[in-house]
Amino acid sequence: MAYNLLTFKNQKKSRYYLQIGVLILCLSTCLHLKGNTNLPNEDLMIKQFSIEEGLKQSMVKQILIDSQGFFWLATGEGLHLFDGIKFRHFRLNYFDGVTNEDKLMRTILEIKPFEFLISTNSGILSLNSKDARFSNIKKENNSYPCLFPQTIGECAFFWFYNDGYYALFQHNIIPLRLVFPEKECPPRAFMPVTSILTSDKHYLIFGKEGFIDINLNYRNPSRIIDAKWNPSVEPFKGVTKSLDGHVFAMFGSHLYKYSKEGHFESTFSLITPGYKLLLCDQNGKFWFFNPDTKDIIRKDGEIITHIHLYSRQGKFAQTEEPYIITSTIDKQGNIWFGTDGDGLLQFAPSSIQFKSSTIGFTKYITGDSKGDIWVGTFKNGLWKLAPDLSEAKQIPDSIVPVNSNINGLYFDNNNRFWLLTDKHLKVTDTTNKVLLTFPFQSVSTRITEINDTSIFISTDNYVYCFSHHAYPRFLKKEPNAFITSALTNNNYLWVGTH
Structure with a gap:
């Protein structure tokens, strides 16, 4: 039986029974996993790209693979272009409202070939990569706006705290008003983290407290948009899309799958709390990361494996324990991690992976x-x-x-x-x-x-x-x-x- 654990009715009785259902489901799942405390280990060799390879700063906040196949990295020291071998650093041009605070870049989005939007600590910038020129779109110091990672047509969307939801369409900023027919609205302090577009054209905006479900007319964006607020019992911990187009989100220690009925159904629960969802790889395996312990685990069906990362330093293999901020997958199935302090990491599943045993010469x-x-x-x-x-x-x-x-x-x-x-x-x-x-x-x-x-x-x-x-x-x-x-x-x- 599938439970909708993320949406609630106003009636106290319905809420009471739903919470009991959540408790029973959690207990049964935890009991099922209790005997599996000793996870199997797997050693994966990775390739590291950091300051020695040309990065100006080793904190990578986001990785974007553009329509030309190039990698764009939003870092704490501006924007970097990576062609797989070397980096090119895009310097800010300090005019048109662009300030030094804008070099603290957070996310990047391709609108169309050679045109990008970037969110910084203080606003939204645009970049024409042909002439390497930045322009200011919307400025508000220390606003930490959320630039959503999808476009609909050539329409991009972003959100400013206490200022609301915006669309950028044909270089015009369009303030949008969200209307919640059921009179259940997000909390005033709601600040989005990310978004995802489902296969049936639902635009889901996620924050710590839950998610907003929007049906968008993306050919002619309206300023007033019907939306549905879905509060969550547990904090949001990540969202990803599988190769076949299914959307999965993590709240607390539970992994959910978005259904055609417009809600999330519980599929799995991790017995150990603290993990966030990284991605679903091309083989349908889910990757999770614990920011407190820096542990990485991978779920393949019913099997959960503890992942150890190694990098090659000359003839020696060195254990890596990166703090992972972001991740993505390229067309070849390679997994890329953006980290805080270890730069850009690449894991190539097709490469030969060696295991080791330290028993001496x-x-x-x-x-x-x-x-x-x-x-x-x-x-x-x-x-x-x-x-x-x-x-x-x-x-x-x-x-x-x-x-x-x-x-x-x-x-x-x-x-x-x-x-x-x-x-x-x-x-x-x-x-x-x-x-x-x-x-x-x-x-x-x-x-x-x-x-x-x-x-x-x-x-x-x-x-x-x-x-x-x-x-x-x-x-x-x-x-x-x-x-x-x-x-x-x-x-x-x-x-x-x-």
Whole structure:
């Protein structure tokens, strides 16, 4: 059964029963999720663009991808154009009412190719990107106006606190009056945060206390517009649109879907409060961000995954914990994050994502018949890893000393484990019973060749041959220079030496 949790009737009885319904729904959802407190983790490699790459300031308030495919960034130090490689900074021209406060830009909107509107801390500006000229549209110091992110035709909309709702149509500012037929109006302190246009041409304006639902005649905007106010029980936490055009909004810890009947229906509830909705990606997965903890989670069906972001710094991977302000998706499905302090971040789902396990300096890797990974390290012991690196177990020191310098690992056809260190060769069966121990007096040892019946091990001055066909045993050794590589071909052993 779908609940309309965001709209209320005036009757006290109806409100009472609705609140009980909300409570029951929340409790049932939380109980369903209570056992899923340990979320699976996923590491995602991102690319970072910040001051070192040309940004004048690392706080990105909004990201707009224009009709030409270029990225526009509204920052605390003006407007930036990004072509995927380098940034271009658009400087303010201080005339026509444009002041220094206008460099604190908040949002940007493309009206048509090469023409943009920008909201700043003190008003609304226009920009012609061909001549890089800013002009003042409406000025009011410290007004923090809301520029809505959609146009209808070539008509843009914005809202000034205590001054109301405006349309900009063919360079003319049109004051608009919202009429609420049901006599339920937004609170006087209502200040919009954003808006979205539904597939059935409802224009939804969201604020902390709820949302306004407007039907617009966008070919010939009227100054008087019928609107419906929908108060919310919980604060607004974000809105997004899926690839198939459905609108989803978050209030409190609940995610809602906008229905054809003109209201939001609850679809999911997060057990942990504090998250805001970022976006719905091209695969229908929802991304959430917690501003207090900087945690990112992703919901895919019934599975919620905790996301860790990494960036590449030379040959090292560095953990990133950005404070995400805004996000968007490009046509290729790449996700872009605007942050407070970390600039612009890009996650490319199509790129190869590497997972890591910090077990030390890795010298040798092999796999067993069960699919587990065995890793020999330099003086940090022997490790057994799960194929997805979700688990790492160090083999006890009593079996393989931690300070061993492991030079070779091999599982033969009988699943016997061959372990080569700089001190000895040890072969064990599946029960860890030692079948063969062979000491070496050498600075360097390595497995140089394995064929159907034999294993060849090179040391400083000898090459040793062992049988792994039936029972592990030593066959012979031959003096030789230190072998770097070997190949068995037509019953001949070819070796490369120093």
